[in-house]
Amino acid sequence: MSTDTGGARALLRTLRNVMAGSGDGQQRLDRVVRLVASNMVAEVCSIYLKRDERTLELCATEGLKADAVHSSRLRVGQGLVGRIAERASPFATDDAQSAPGFRYLPETGEEIYRSFVGVPIQRLGEVMGVLVVQNAAPRRYSDEEVEALEVVAMVIAEMAEAGAFLGSDGIVAQAGRRTGPLLIEGASAADGLAEGVVHLHEPRLVVFNPVAEDVETERTRLAHAIDALRDDLDRLIEDDALGHQGEPKDILETYRMFANDKGWRRRLDQAIDSGLAAEVAVEKVQSAARSRMERVSEPYLRERLHDLDDLANRLLRYLIGPQAEDTVPAGAILVARNVGPAEVLDYSGRIRGLVLEEGALSSHAAIVARAINIPMIVQAERITRDANPGDRIVVDGDGGRVHLRPESSVLDAFREKLALSEQARAVYRGLTDKPACTQDGATVALKMNAGLLADLPSLEMSGAEGVGLFRTELQFMIRGTLPGRETQAKLYGRILDSARGKEVVFRTLDIGSDKILPYMRREKEPNPALGWRAIRFGLDRPRLFRMQIQSLIRGAAGRPLSIMFPMVAEAQEFFDARDLLLGEVARLAGLGHPRPERLRVGLMLEIPSVAFGPDRLFEEADFVSVGSNDLMQFFFAADRENERVRKRYDLLNLSFLRFLRQIVGRCEATGTALSFCGEGAGRPLEALTLAAIGFRELSMRPVSIGPVKRALRSVDLGEVLAALDEAEAAGLTSARSALSHWARSRDLPL
Structure with missing residues (x-):
């Protein structure tokens, strides 16, 4: 085949004429393989198409045994052809029998052919089959030849979609679309x-003339x-x-x-x-x-x-x-x-x-x-x-x-x-201005999580008492370049404006692991979730950390400001980050910027080790926020992005609840404000349990505040705690079944 663009265009024009000719689908396929074999100066050209989602069938060939057509099949992933279909990428070799994954199909008579090149027949990323060329003598197929085959395969895919091969017993449809419920x-x-x-x-667009006139x-x-x-x-x-x-x-x-x-x-x-x-x-x-x-x-x-x-x-x-x-x-x-x-x-x-x-x-x-x-x-x-x-x-x-x-x-x-959901929402709307006060007089502050300015209207509609977690990294992740101080300061100012005096707790950048900034080089790590991320990254890159701190102070413009640091593993990390923050407050004040009216500095407890930190940590932190998603991941050694393991572990596991009660006890002993933040806080049964063991602030998605508030206002926390203690005394590993039974027996709105 002439491999310049002119040669490729000439082949496509010939191919278009062949396809426009008379005959059924099988005859068209046969003409295609003969044409490609001739232009490639190849002894074999074959087309394999999908019979179903996992099976490829030889549907046309020039050079292999004719009896193999429609009888020779491969699984996707099997042999060189199957691997091309699985990986959706071309493969070429001058010694096919020695190539990894080679599988010999005796019915095809291909044992005499050493050279092999195959490309996926695909449309919009969906593989429909494989186009293969073979030669008996060793031959290195050039990149230009492979690319030309890819162009031919693309045209075959388009024509198959347009119905050019219909009417043939050999044409194989894509894995059949299911039609029932x-x-x-x-x-x-x-x-x-x-x-x-x-x-x-x-929409399934059909291109009837895929070749350029x-x-x-x-x-x-x-x-x-x-x-x-x-x-x-x-x-x-x-x-x-x-x-x-x-x-x-x-x-x-x-x-x-x-x-x-x-x-x-x-x-x-x-x-x-x-x-x-x-x-x-x-x-x-x-x-x-x-x-x-x-x-x-x-x-x-x-x-x-x-x-x-x-x-x-x-x-x-x-x-x-x-x-x-x-x-x-x-x-x-x-x-x-x-x-x-x-x-x-x-x-x-x-x-x-x-x-x-x-x-x-x-x-x-x-x-x-x-x-x-x-x-x-x-x-x-x-x-x-x-x-x-x-x-x-x-x-x-x-x-x-x-x-x-x-x-x-x-x-x-x-x-x-x-309909029930709409009725429930009507009930929740009626609770918007009412406190989450339990039957025995305990009041739980319900706050919302946010990460975008667009989330802030939910603050008023949901009845949240503030923003318990504002994820600042989202602002960095959705941009193509690093936002400067002025841009950040304006954004933080608008967030505080939208909160209308309610507290917003800003979490400093939690990047790394699965949160990658588009304009920063990613460090390759064997386990990013346990690696260089969050506060570790901030302390090692103080320039970026200071820029965000300065922006938060300037955005507050003298208003109250609450900041917490993510993924603190030991007390010194908190002390170092807080010292950097206080230093920037003093420096900016010297430059004429107003100090925050009130500054609260806290940490997220997401790593179990920090729960065993020195008393000084709990005494000097203004607040502690339990970040349940990561804390459970590290407590159970279960990757929260891995569906095989993450659902096996439960917030109502009694071992985890005992650990949470220890955290509550430490914060009560030092008078440290404590909150619980994460998906679990937004589920009514879990929220009742957290409140029963001593949490008086929960932060969740705005949509969860209504159901949680309704549940809290319906119970006596002493009864919840008694049911929890009974489950523990019975030697259960999880309190879920016992608490669910207790809730059903009282017809609680969960």
């Missing part, structure tokens, strides 16, 4: 309940589409509909940088030069990004690749033009493989919920979904393949479940739950 378990990225109809973010015409079409994309992003950034929510705008600013990325544009132009139509060129670059996503574990890099994926989706819409599927139906639930923040903002006000096949709890899209108050489920396996436009769908953002095409009984049950 389906329950899909995912992870909840934003709470809430919603019922509606499926709207696919990526004229390269310059395709270049012009691409340029116009990119200009429109950039204009649209500019409009979104300036749109007043964002409601002055600074964080989504910051996300879009970063997003716009990718739209102007020269490397991305260069790869698109190169794909067009190879002979592809503009739409297919975009899909080729998009598929490459998706393939890299599958192999990347670093959260930040995956997020950047998702952004490029989202840009490609938007660009395709400009190239293909409006389609019927683009109209968002009333009551839509958006279903997508993944989306970026710009797309979520695009759909704002037009959708009731969001379900993603991929996605992450900490993604930019999740941040925006929470800001605009729509339920969101991520990691809903196969949802884009099993859902069809207009299907009835139910999203349970509280439980992380999706009901696709639910039966009437499921739908009725959900609607009843939705």
Whole structure:
């Protein structure tokens, strides 16, 4: 094959003519393999297509035994062909029999062929099969030859999607879409309940002419589409509909940088030069990004690749033009493989919920979904393949479940739950201005967790008494560059303005582990969760730490200021961080900046070791906040991001509760204010237990404050403590069953 771009274009034009000819699907496949073998000067060309999600079938060949067609099969991951399908990446060797993973298929007669090159046949990152070329003599296939095969594979994928191979016994459909009722378990990225109809973010677009008629015409079409994309992003950034929510705008600013990325544009132009139509060129670059996503574990890099994926989706819409599927139906639930923040903002006000096949709890899209108050489920396996436009769908953002095409009984049950939820919300609204005071006279302060300026309206609506935890790192993670002092100070000032005099406890930067700043080099560590993160990072990088401290002081502008340090493992870390803070207060005062009216300095107790620190630590800290998510992770040695282990351990485990009671006792002995912060604080049964063992401040998601307040106002904590003590006396490992039984016996509203 001539491997320059002109040769590739000539091959594609010939391929287009072959595909346009008469004959059924099998005859077209046979002509394709003959054409590719001839152009590659190869003795073998074969096409393997998926029979189902895990099986590849030989569907056409030039050079192997004809009897093997439709009888020779491989599992995905098996042999060189199976590994290409599994990894969605090409592979070439001049000695196939010696290559790792080689599997000999005697029915094909391939034992005489030593050289091998294979590329995935994929569309939008979904592998449909594998295109293979083989030679008997040792041959090193050049990068240009491999790339040319990838272009051919892309065209085969497009034509398969357009139905070019239908009517043949050999064409293999993608793993069949399930058509009946389906329950899909995912992870909840934003709470809430919603019922509606499926709207696919990526409608199954069909490109009927994947080969460029004229390269310059395709270049012009691409340029116009990119200009429109950039204009649209500019409009979104300036749109007043964002409601002055600074964080989504910051996300879009970063997003716009990718739209102007020269490397991305260069790869698109190169794909067009190879002979592809503009739409297919975009899909080729998009598929490459998706393939890299599958192999990347670093959260930040995956997020950047998702952004490029989202840009490609938007660009395709400009190239293909409006389609019927683009109209968002009333009551839509958006279903997508993944989306970026710009797309979520695009759909704002037009959708009731969001379900993603991929996605992450900490993604930019999740941040925006929470800001605009729509339920969101991520990691809903196969949802884009099993859902069809207009299907009835139910999203349970509280439980992380999706009901696709639910039966009437499921739908009725959900609607009843939705009605009860609305009734409960009406009850909670009636409690907004009332204290969380128990039947025996104990008062528990209920505060909310936040991380975005957009979260602050929930302070008033939920009845929270303040912000018990403001995660400052989110402001750093959603930007493309490090925010300066002035930017940070303005943001912190706006947060305090929005709180209207209620306390906001700012947690200093908790970065590292799974929280990576896009503009900082990541340190490779064998176990990042136990590594260089949070206060350790801050003390080792005092310049960045001081910048944030200075910004917080300036943002307070003389108002009360509460600051706490994350992940303190030993007392000296707290003392060093506090000394740095006090030094900056004094220095800025000398420069004319007002001192905070009242300064409270505390620490998060997330590492068990600090609970055994010296009395001086508890005496000098203004407050201690138990960070339950990390504390449980370290107490049980169970990674909270690992689904196999994190759900095995329970906040109501009696060993953990005994440890918490020790912490309560230490703080009571020194008169140190104590709070409990985390997901557990927002579950009524756990909240009752925490209050019973002595916690008088709980910080949780705003949506949890109503249910927790209602539960607290219904009980006598002495009874809760008695039930807990009975469970311990009985030798149980967890108090959950005993407490649940006790709550049911009293018909408590949990």
